[in-house]
Amino acid sequence: MTESDDERIADLEAALWHDDPRFARGLGKGRPRRPREYRQGRAWLAMTLALAAVVTGVMVPHGLLLAVGLVLAALAVNLFDTTRRRRLNRRRL
The missing domain is CATH 1.10.287 (Helix Hairpins)
Known part of the structure; x- marks a missing residue:
């Protein structure tokens, strides 16, 4: 991947952590929870x-x-x- 792709992925990850930390934590562990919209x-x-x-x-x-x-x-x-x-x-x- 190019450096700009890595930056985009890092930005998406930061936005996900900011928006729904419980979902992001579960996704990192391999056991995702429902996104906030569905709880x-x-x-x-x-x-x-x-x-x-x-x-x-x-x-x-x-x-x-x-x-x-x-x-x-x-x-x-x-x-x-x-x-x-x-x-x-x-x-x-």
Whole structure:
């Protein structure tokens, strides 16, 4: 490889380490983890709690609990948007 190719690879590696260190560490060990875009555990947990609040608000006719569940569901849906996270990371740089 030429020297410019080595520099490009080093730049890509540095960007990967900066963007997602857990993925880069796993890749270096030969056991890669999911990239950040595909890790949505918190989003699923938030959605489950929101839907539980909605169902409970419907079963026990309680309007405030139902409204809180719907608001939480809207917030949880926002957590699934991976492009939003990428845009926020770029603004920080």
